[in-house]
Amino acid sequence: MLVATVFVIIRLEKLMSAVMMMGFFSLLSSCIFMVLDAVDVAFTEAAVGAGVSTIFFLAAIAIVGRTSRPVKPNKMIVPLITCLGTGAILIYASFDMPRFGINDAPIHQHVAPRYLNDSAGEVGPPNVVTSVLASYRGYDTFGEVGVVFTAFIGVFLLLGAGTRKSGKERPAPPNVGEGSMRQKVVLREVSDLVIAPVLIFALYVQWHGDFGPGGGFQAGVIFASGIILYALIYGIVPAQKVMPPRKLAYFPAIGLLLYAGVGVVSMFKGGNFLNYSVLAHDPLHGQHYGILIIELGVGITVAAVMINIFFSFSERSL
Amino acid sequence: MSNQLPAIVLLLTLLAAPLCSMMRNGDHAWKLAVSSAWLSVVAAFALLQQVWGGYEISYHMGGWPPPWGIEVRIDELSALVLVLVTLFGSIVLSALRESLRPIMRSHRHSLYYTTFLLCMASLIGITITGDAFNVFVFLEISSLSTYALIARGRDRRALTASFRYLIMGTIGATFILIAIGFIYMVTGTLNMADLAERLPAHADNRVVQASFAFFTIGIALKVAVFPLHYWLPNSYTYAPKATTAFLAATATKVSLYVMIRFVFDVYGIEFSFQQMQLGLLLVPLSIAGFLIASLTAVFQNDVKRLLAWSSVAQLSYMVLGLGLLNIDGLTASITHMFNHAMIKAGLFLALAAMIYRVESSKLSDLAGIGRTMPYTTAAFVILGLGLIGVPLTAGFVSKWYLISAALEKDWLWLAVLLIASSLMAVVYIGKIIDAAYFKPVSASHAQVKEVPPIILIPCWTFALLTIYFGIDTRLSAGLAGRVAQTLLGVGS
Numbered sequence: 001m002l003v004a005t006v007f008v009i010i011r012l013e014k015l016m017s018a019v020m021m022m023g024f025f026s027l028l029s030s031c032i033f034m035v036l037d038a039v040d041v042a043f044t045e046a047a048v049g050a051g052v053s054t055i056f057f058l059a060a061i062a063i064v065g066r067t068s069r070p071v072k073p074n075k076m077i078v079p080l081i082t083c084l085g086t087g088a089i090l091i092y093a094s095f096d097m098p099r100f101g102i103n104d105a106p107i108h109q110h111v112a113p114r115y116l117n118d119s120a121g122e123v124g125p126p127n128v129v130t131s132v133l134a135s136y137r138g139y140d141t142f143g144e145v146g147v148v149f150t151a152f153i154g155v156f157l158l159l160g161a162g163t164r165k166s167g168k169e170r171p172a173p174p175n176v177g178e179g180s181m182r183q184k185v186v187l188r189e190v191s192d193l194v195i196a197p198v199l200i201f202a203l204y205v206q207w208h209g210d211f212g213p214g215g216g217f218q219a220g221v222i223f224a225s226g227i228i229l230y231a232l233i234y235g236i237v238p239a240q241k242v243m244p245p246r247k248l249a250y251f252p253a254i255g256l257l258l259y260a261g262v263g264v265v266s267m268f269k270g271g272n273f274l275n276y277s278v279l280a281h282d283p284l285h286g287q288h289y290g291i292l293i294i295e296l297g298v299g300i301t302v303a304a305v306m307i308n309i310f311f312s313f314s315e316r317s318l
Numbered sequence: 319m320s321n322q323l324p325a326i327v328l329l330l331t332l333l334a335a336p337l338c339s340m341m342r343n344g345d346h347a348w349k350l351a352v353s354s355a356w357l358s359v360v361a362a363f364a365l366l367q368q369v370w371g372g373y374e375i376s377y378h379m380g381g382w383p384p385p386w387g388i389e390v391r392i393d394e395l396s397a398l399v400l401v402l403v404t405l406f407g408s409i410v411l412s413a414l415r416e417s418l419r420p421i422m423r424s425h426r427h428s429l430y431y432t433t434f435l436l437c438m439a440s441l442i443g444i445t446i447t448g449d450a451f452n453v454f455v456f457l458e459i460s461s462l463s464t465y466a467l468i469a470r471g472r473d474r475r476a477l478t479a480s481f482r483y484l485i486m487g488t489i490g491a492t493f494i495l496i497a498i499g500f501i502y503m504v505t506g507t508l509n510m511a512d513l514a515e516r517l518p519a520h521a522d523n524r525v526v527q528a529s530f531a532f533f534t535i536g537i538a539l540k541v542a543v544f545p546l547h548y549w550l551p552n553s554y555t556y557a558p559k560a561t562t563a564f565l566a567a568t569a570t571k572v573s574l575y576v577m578i579r580f581v582f583d584v585y586g587i588e589f590s591f592q593q594m595q596l597g598l599l600l601v602p603l604s605i606a607g608f609l610i611a612s613l614t615a616v617f618q619n620d621v622k623r624l625l626a627w628s629s630v631a632q633l634s635y636m637v638l639g640l641g642l643l644n645i646d647g648l649t650a651s652i653t654h655m656f657n658h659a660m661i662k663a664g665l666f667l668a669l670a671a672m673i674y675r676v677e678s679s680k681l682s683d684l685a686g687i688g689r690t691m692p693y694t695t696a697a698f699v700i701l702g703l704g705l706i707g708v709p710l711t712a713g714f715v716s717k718w719y720l721i722s723a724a725l726e727k728d729w730l731w732l733a734v735l736l737i738a739s740s741l742m743a744v745v746y747i748g749k750i751i752d753a754a755y756f757k758p759v760s761a762s763h764a765q766v767k768e769v770p771p772i773i774l775i776p777c778w779t780f781a782l783l784t785i786y787f788g789i790d791t792r793l794s795a796g797l798a799g800r801v802a803q804t805l806l807g808v809g810s
Binding site: 082089090092097098112135140143149157250252253254256257264274275 | 322325329332333335336337339340377378379380381382385386387388426429430432433436439440443449451452455456458459462463465466469470489493496500503504505506507508516523524525527528529531532
């Protein structure tokens, strides 16, 4: 089905339907991740791939128009060769890969045993993924938050949101959703029902990451989806009343600084950067506080970045 | 505090970035950015001093020992690259404020400095890390920020240039990610030193071979190895002026560093060069690269594009030195990485200064600039001589090592080709000097004045450094020679 979906996406000239199929593609891959027992990854893929990025694509389409121009065949040769070459190497490699699902594959032998056996005693959370993500490899996660932050700065630098003077705003033609979707009673009623639970669910995912799949990334995305849904149905202006863009623009930085702040505090307490064990008297408590705060930082940055990017896209399409 | 230096050197810029983004006042943001950048230079030199003589520092992020946690590992090579990134980045950043003024309204400046700092921080992160996946994480930050920096060029074509780079860069990054995933699959570890220990046992495994192929192509895209250099000339040409100086100095060099790290340390020489025959791939490609790129540079009429093509040629020298696989060659690679970063950053910065006044980088518009802007042009000429490789400049040192590496292999023809390529450099730099000094000033540019000292001083810093490192080579070639011996496993 994945393969079929990709072919459909490539053949489609209507961008709108292509975007829908991309969402479908993400949903399918998230199912695959489920089958592979990577619940956290599946969760993220569903929230980011099928959820938020679809909305971003839609917002982009609102700016650039709905159909693509066909590409000349002679421009396709180099990409085609590249793809075939990549595929060939991948297949070549797959002959020597460890068999799917066997226990003695190298990745289960070397680093993983300590993660699986000792993390509850060393780090705390029952969800091993969280302890790997937030503590053992917390520096990588810090980097990932940096990536999200960089994306936000990039979009801001290029699209220039938040700089528009209110006097300059043109009389509003229908923006993304506004007008067209506002009148649809069913949509409105349903989203009224859904938005509040979505936001609460986001908070649940945020704080529950220790125990089950979830954490700052997913929570941030879900929270942002709730706000964006509100903006789609009721228009940008009321949404921006809830979240004033000027203030919102600070939050990605605040999240990142919160994360780094934990690391810096642990440096002042005599540990290495991001060593949460020194934060409290008991290393386990320290780990617990540390992970809670950095997950909050992740959540804030991700949510704020998503909403910011959405706002700057839709301000463009005004 | 000194044992925390590996984290501090990164955090200075990485924390200054979000703080900068929260400042509305561009001038304050600039002050914060510049001071944090220069502090990171101090930290970088302190680290260099700690590892000087072949020592290594290992810093465990989060307090978890490798391979469970992420390790930061600094040896002489990474310390040298660290100095390169922080020092040259800071010099360019110091000149950035004046140079941004004409192209952006001042309240946007803080965002630009933020992006610049993020780029710098990520390059530092790539340089110091001892973890393969961590390289990828910071590579993403550096790529994203680079796209944004380039796309802010005044010309609309900057957007297409940036987009093309984005596509190429994403392919490259994905390939690198696949490569890292593959070696993780086989070894179960992401720590570089651990990988280096475990990979030789799997040398016949096709997964490792495929991983090596993906890595080589991916990183070659990032280094702009011929023929994967297509994104480079346009990106450099349309990026905002002073930014080009920063990118030319650091981005490709750090990618080259990653290449050296992986090829020599992670995969190991035996696997890379004997089993996979990397040399057979790199040497012909880089020879073709410097010949074609130098030749193309000769025929450019836009100085910025000319210098960009010359960059492709110079990068080919570095890759060639790597592919020759002898001590002189590798010394040449590493030395040239440092020297060329310095020279090219200076050249682009001097050019940015000229564009600042003349508002064009066309050769015809720069006619007579030697008389209207004597100091800038003089700095440009010194740096240009360095690029050609005239004795007593830094460029000479690295070329010398490269040619002796070719002679050591008894490849006289290669030495001849190298000299031919240098002669082409004489031609294209000569073209600029000819226009600057011997063509009459056109009437429209007669009123052009010298740039303010805040731009002029950074230009001259680069020029003087070029001469300094042409005479005192302890930091560049001396260190590079030691590193080359270690990498090649020859007793030091």
